[in-house]
């Protein structure tokens with residue numbers, strides 16, 4: 071039994087971040103505005119930041135210098151290696167769990183009923199509150215608890231969006247497929263998965279942001295390593311210029327990874343592009 | 347000599363909402379071999395539902411529907427449907443949409459390619475094989491929907507207001523195309539429409555349904571010879587009398 075046939079109402083508001091196609095593709099002019107905005111923020115910061123608070127608002131030029139210092143002594147590379155291992159490990163787990171549970175709960179009422187209360191509860195609780203539990207559960211051994219933390223932060227947008235994508239599949243297209251005698255397997259590849267794709271990718275974009283937060287949180291709470299450790303240790307000695315380096319690395323990671331997903335969307339879902 | 351019956355709807359009852367809504371009750375009708383039977387009726391009277399039942403997409407509550415001696419239970423490959431909403435997959439290019447039924451039928455790749463090219467040509471979509479549906483106008487999308495149904499070379503075509511959402515000009519162009527395609531290879535067709543003019547142009551017989559629960563108001567012959575074009579049908583002396591007759595039937599509400 072499937073949702074589409076029993077006619078359960080779909081709550082689209084839970085599938086967050088599904089963009090309209092008008093904004094999906096960036097045009098050259100968009101880049102000018104984007105880079106311009108960053109330049110303006112950096113310029114104002116450089117000029118006026120130190121006049122407000124000399125200690126905290128170190129100018130971008132200082133941070134730039136700190137960046138090369140941390141590369142020269144190898145600290146930054148080490149921390150990035152550590153952090154990205156956790157990030158990509160956690161995102162991979164979140165992707166696997168989110169896709170499997172999202173698809174299953176979108177398609178089968180039993181799975182939906184089984185996991186929905188749990189998902190809603192865990193999604194409502196601030197994930198940070200659960201980090202100590204993870205630390206205890208994994209006995210703080212190796213990277214596992216931090217990977218689990220990243221996965222916890224990242225899994226829900228993927229799971230919920232995938233579920234809604236599968237449930238929101240166009241019933242008329244399901245009927246077209248039946249009319250041409252589709253097999254169950256072809257129903258998935260021809261109709262259900264492609265129609266869920268934009269939801270899934272929007273979920274992944276959100277998961278990247280949450281995963282980066284999860285990564286830093288895990289490094290604050292569980293074992294002090296990686297970029298999180300750099301932030302804490304340089305903050306403690308008031309080397310704010312150096313503290314900003316890992317912060318900016320995390321921000322840049324976010325931009326790059328989301329850009330990558332957007333690029334990927336153009337590749338694996340080219341029908342969403344529409345000539346203006 | 348009597349023409350053989352291809353589709354026979356025998357005392358069919360269909361209800362929705364767990365029996366609260368009766369769409370039609372004890373409905374009887376027959377579609378003859380090679381004819382185009384047009385079905386007209388007020389909006390919401392159950393035309394789409396009837397077609398879905400004929401195709402085995404919706405279960406019936408009583409009676410039976412028989413196609414070529416076999417009772418309909420699930421969609422058969424002998425029958426193809428053209429949908430009012432076009433029903434193209436947005437993620438498939440025109441070529442892949444047209445190939446859809448052929449692939450599901452498991453035909454060899456070469457045959458699929460050959461037939462796809464043939465029917466894309468027939469419906470006038472050459473040059474748009476690699477377009478996505480959202481890059482096409484409504485008329486072109488329905489051409490693709492038509493090609494997809496024709497490509498499986500069905501014995502029977504079920505058309506659910508295929509041109510209903512198109513503008514008048516595009517509709518007439520496509521009506522002419524369909525008449526031409528029919529003349530090339532006559533096949534049994536059930537054609538649902540809410541346009542009386544379209545029913546007269548396309549149909550060999552017209553079945554007028556009453557409002558829900560749908561009953562057969564009248565079934566009559568369109569005595570306008572083929573080959574036809576929309577223009578030639580409208581110019582035919584029988585056109586106006588047939589149209590007025592249809593109008594009267596639709597306007598008279600069953601008490």
Ligand SMILES: Nc1ncnc2c1ncn2[C@@H]1O[C@H](COP(=O)(O)OP(=O)(O)O)[C@@H](O)[C@H]1O
Nearest residue numbers: 362363367369388389390391392393394395396
């Ligand atoms: N899947 C459905 N569930 C419940 N009611 C339906 C369903 N499909 C159609 N109906 C109802 O059946 C009636 C006939 O619908 P339909 O066959 O679409 O009419 P038509 O095609 O003649 O406009 C309408 O009252 C409609 O609301």
Ligand SMILES: [Mg+2]
Nearest residue numbers: 393394395507
């Ligand atoms: Mg209808």
